[in-house]
Amino acid sequence: MEVATPESLVRRLYFDLVGLPPSLEELADWTGKLSGAKRDAALEELVDTLLDSPGYGERWGRHWLDVARYAESNGNSRNALFPHAWRYRDYVIDAFNADTPYDRFLVEQVAGDLLDYDSIEQQNNQLVATGFLALASKPVIKGKAGGFIPDIVADQIGVTSRAILGLTVACARCHDHKFDPIPTTDYYGLAGIFASSQTLYGGGGSNMGGAPATGLHVLVENDPAAMKAYEQWKGQVADLARRIKKVKDDITKLRPKRVKGQPAPKLTEEQKVQLAKLNKQRQQLTAQLKKVRANAVDPPGSAMGIRESGKIVEVAVHIRGETPQGEPVARRLVSVVAGDSTELFSSGQSGRMEMANWLASDDNPLTSRVMVNRIWQHLFGTGLVRTPDNFGFNGERPSHPELLDYLAAEFVEDGWSIKRIIRRLVMTRVYQSSGDFDAHNYETDPDNVYLWRQPRRRLEAEPIRDAILAVSGTLERDRPEGSVVSSHGNKLIQDALTPDKIHQPSNHRSIYLPILRNGLPEVLSVFDLADPSLVVGHRTVTTVPAQDLFMMNSPFVVEKSGQFAQRLLLASDDEKERVKIAFQLALSRSPTSTEVDQAIKFIEDAARSLGKQKMDENTELRTWAVFSQALFVSNEFRHVQ
Numbered sequence: 150m151e152v153a154t155p156e157s158l159v160r161r162l163y164f165d166l167v168g169l170p171p172s173l174e175e176l177a178d179w180t181g182k183l184s185g186a187k188r189d190a191a192l193e194e195l196v197d198t199l200l201d202s203p204g205y206g207e208r209w210g211r212h213w214l215d216v217a218r219y220a221e222s223n224g225n226s227r228n229a230l231f232p233h234a235w236r237y238r239d240y241v242i243d244a245f246n247a248d249t250p251y252d253r254f255l256v257e258q259v260a261g262d263l264l265d266y267d268s269i270e271q272q273n274n275q276l277v278a279t280g281f282l283a284l285a286s287k288p289v290i291k292g293k294a295g296g297f298i299p300d301i302v303a304d305q306i307g308v309t310s311r312a313i314l315g316l317t318v319a320c321a322r323c324h325d326h327k328f329d330p331i332p333t334t335d336y337y338g339l340a341g342i343f344a345s346s347q348t349l350y351g352g353g354g355s356n357m358g359g360a361p362a363t364g365l366h367v368l369v370e371n372d373p374a375a376m377k378a379y380e381q382w383k384g385q386v387a388d389l390a391r392r393i394k395k396v397k398d399d400i401t402k403l404r405p406k407r408v409k410g411q412p413a414p415k416l417t418e419e420q421k422v423q424l425a426k427l428n429k430q431r432q433q434l435t436a437q438l439k440k441v442r443a444n445a446v447d448p449p450g451s452a453m454g455i456r457e458s459g460k461i462v463e464v465a466v467h468i469r470g471e472t473p474q475g476e477p478v479a480r481r482l483v484s485v486v487a488g489d490s491t492e493l494f495s496s497g498q499s500g501r502m503e504m505a506n507w508l509a510s511d512d513n514p515l516t517s518r519v520m521v522n523r524i525w526q527h528l529f530g531t532g533l534v535r536t537p538d539n540f541g542f543n544g545e546r547p548s549h550p551e552l553l554d555y556l557a558a559e560f561v562e563d564g565w566s567i568k569r570i571i572r573r574l575v576m577t578r579v580y581q582s583s584g585d586f587d588a589h590n591y592e593t594d595p596d597n598v599y600l601w602r603q604p605r606r607r608l609e610a611e612p613i614r615d616a617i618l619a620v621s622g623t624l625e626r627d628r629p630e631g632s633v634v635s636s637h638g639n640k641l642i643q644d645a646l647t648p649d650k651i652h653q654p655s656n657h658r659s660i661y662l663p664i665l666r667n668g669l670p671e672v673l674s675v676f677d678l679a680d681p682s683l684v685v686g687h688r689t690v691t692t693v694p695a696q697d698l699f700m701m702n703s704p705f706v707v708e709k710s711g712q713f714a715q716r717l718l719l720a721s722d723d724e725k726e727r728v729k730i731a732f733q734l735a736l737s738r739s740p741t742s743t744e745v746d747q748a749i750k751f752i753e754d755a756a757r758s759l760g761k762q763k764m765d766e767n768t769e770l771r772t773w774a775v776f777s778q779a780l781f782v783s784n785e786f787r788h789v790q
Contacts, residue, residue: 151583153603155183157790158581160737161603162195164789165528165575167204168211168612168658169619170737173730196575200568203626204658206246209567211611211660212527213241215688216312216538217258217281220681221634223350223360224286224666228642233351233365235632236452237280238660242628244278251520251565252509255313258282259505262366262456263498269369276366279454282308282343283350286666286682287360298348299470305343306336310483311684313508315519315540318483322470329541330485337464338481338491344462345480345499346455352639362639368450382441389438396431400424444638457499482507486515509565515540517557521570523686525556528574530604537686548598584790605790607690610676611659613787618656620734620781621709622716625656634663642668654705675699700782710778714770717777724749727773735780752776 153161159179163171171179182191199205219238223229244254257264259282261275285304299322307319320326321336352362403424405414416424463477480500482490487507494500508516519540526532533553536544547553556570563569574580582603590601597604608616618624633651642648648668655662662670664681675696679685700706713734717727728748732740740748755772780786 150578150601151585152578152581153583155180156738157584158183158192159195161789162199162575163737164608164612164616166196166199166208166571167202168208168615169204169624170616170734172619173733176733176737192576192581196572200572203246203628205568206242206244207658207660208612209527209571210238210242210245212523213245214238214660215679215685216308216523217241217284218308218681218684219284220286220664220666221632222642222665222668224682225288227360228665228667229352229360230634230637230640230642230665231284231351231453232632232635232638233451233453234280234284235635236277237284238632239628240274240277240280242660243274245567248566248568251560251567252511252516253565254278255509255516256505259309259508260501262454263502273368273450273452276368276454277452279366279456280452282346282455283348283453287350299340299467301348302340302343303470305348306339308684309504309508310339311538312686313519314483314486314513314515315522315534315538315544316483316486316515317539317541317543322467326541328543331483333466334478335481335483335485337466337478339483339504340464341462341478341480342494342500342504343455344464345458345460346501347458349452349454349456351451351453365451366454366456368452382444385441386438389434389441393431393434393438396427396434400427400431403427455501461496461499486513511561517560517565518553520567521556521560522553524567524570525574526687528571528580529600530606532687538684603790605788607692608676608787608789609688610673610678613676614659614672616735616786617706617709617781618658621712621777623656623709623712624658626658629655629657629661632661632663634665671699672703672705697782701778706778706781707774710781711770711774713777713781714773717773718770724752731777731780735777736783736785748776751779 152158156176159171159176163169163175179191179195182188182194185191217237219234219241221231221234223231244257249257257275257278259279261278264275266272266275282305285301285308288298288300303319303322306322307317310316310318316329316331317326318331318336318339320329321331321333323333325332347363349363349365350360351365403420405416463479465473465475465477468474479491480494481487482493482504484490490503490507493503493507507513510516519537522532522534523537526537533547533549534540534545535548556573559573560566560570563573579600580603582600584603584605587601594601615624633653637651642651642665648665651663651665651668652670659673662673664670666681669678669681677689677691679688713731716734717731720730721727725745728745729739731748732738732744752772752775755775756768759768759771
């Protein structure tokens with residue numbers, strides 16, 4: 150097994166661990182160290198440097214957000230904004246950067262509101278973490294918020310079981326699971342846990358034909374301006390409600406009391422005039438109150454999530470998932486994994502704490518295996534189990550079951566540290582192998598199941614965009630405050646607020662772009678961004694003409710190509726040196742002499758196509774911009790091996 154060149158390995162590690170290409174200085178430094186006698190020590194140093202970088206959390210946090218079906222709007226027929234969803238995004242990024250043990254990470258997301266805390270900051274983080282159970286698209290429903298809403302509960306069962314256990318438990322909503330040993334009683338036992346909790350997603354856009362509005366977690370923050378705005382809004386609502394009540398009381402007093410058995414007393418003309426005046430006033434105040442409430446101001450530091458409802462619900466099996474039949478099912482876990490668990494649940498709480506502890510238990514055979522498999526997939530392109538969200542009968546069998554078991558045991562023994570298992574894997578000879586073709590190995594293992602070479606992988610949408618920003622020299626690496634969505638509040642995405650008004654130009658990393666259901670950013674959707682309405686453990690990778698057309702015609706790519714060209718012109722006056730720098734920035738390698746000659750000829754031909762026989766300043770910038778864009782369009786820019 151051949152080892153990858155230092156340049157290839159550096160590029161691979163940078164994109165896999167932080168989702169960005171190395172800078173010129175980083176490329177030169179690390180390739181030099183990896184070419185020396187102390188290669189292994191240098192490699193360890195490089196890996197540790199990348200894992201300690203803030204970019205690590207932004208890269209690996211995005212993987213988890215795919216699984217958590219993260220989005221900042223509801224989708225469905227009433228696509229309301231979720232102005233506080235970004236807090237969960239930031240929580241995930243920070244958790245990965247802090248290397249929060251995976252078992253703790255899971256407990257916080259399922260039952261963070263029930264955990265003890267040592268500080269206000271910790272309390273806030275734990276409340277925000279429960280957004281994991283509130284981010285889904287909310288159905289258009291009738292009924293009251295806080296009641297048993299089958300579709301919301303089904304989503305919570307689905308995301309918890311698929312993301313953490315790799316089981317499709319939600320399939321047992323209407324009947325016993327067709328393939329796996331999961332009866333409907335297990336489903337409705339889990340349903341009782343979530344039905345005994347209240348999902349907090351905020352305004353819901355409108356109570357008319359949509360999901361009813363709910364409260365939110367109120368975080369403890371010190372934001373005088375936000376608190377003042379909230380108190381003013383509350384004061385307006387209270388004042389209008391008081392005035393409406395007074396008018397209603399005046400109307401009641403004005404109307405003569407009717408005596409039983411007597412004809413209704415008639416109003417005098419003066420009373421009629423006064424009554425009409427009061428009714429008009431009531432209508433005006435009611436309309437005003439409706440308008441004020443439609444522009445609700447959330448409490449400062451609000452967060453989506455889940456909390457105890459205060460009422461324990463046990464749910465009967467529903468025929469076809471809709472009509473209850475029979476006696477309520479006692480709350481329980483998935484019996485095929487947990488055995489008989491009904492005695493775990495007390496009468497005082499929902500059971501989410503018990504569920505969270507079971508999910509994160511060292512004895513749970515699935516949790517560690519599912520996560521290790523996800524990590525393997527992100528590093529090698531394909532998981533040891535090729536169906537990362539389905540470890541059931543319909544999922545594929547592990548290609549290396551003993552290896553999966555070993556890595557799962559090591560993961561737990563290492564304190565559920567995601568950074569340590571990543572470090573362990575990237576330091577292997579298999580990860581460091583070359584991507585070169587070998588005819589003999591191909592004949593024996595054409596699908597590369599045994600990883601005789603490093604597979605060639607298309608970068609995801611976010612690293613492609615982020616690499617364009619980095620190479621052009623315009624990437625802003627700081628974290629933006631909040632989200633663009635948060636500034637719009639609880640509104641519906643409709644004619645007055647289109648996705649185009651939200652997707653404003655930004656040079657921040659792609660993880661911070663607004664993610665709207667039914668309105669994803671084009672720069673990400675064209676390269677197969679995960680559907681935020683689904684649990685997506687493995688993104689679809691397509692190769693379609695729209696991708697090349699986007700890279701050739703997108704105003705974003707054209708603009709960044711020009712800025713890349715400006716960077717090259719400032720870097721050197723020598724054309725060959727510029728080509729070398731361009732290749733190193735965009736492709737993390739030096740060009741061959743043939744490639745240098747071809748690049749110079751390409752630039753000269755571009756100038757002639759503009760009708761210029763002699764280079765002036767403007768022509769030079771335009772031709773180098775064309776060359777820069779050609780690098781962006783190349784397959785090598787979009788792939789890592």
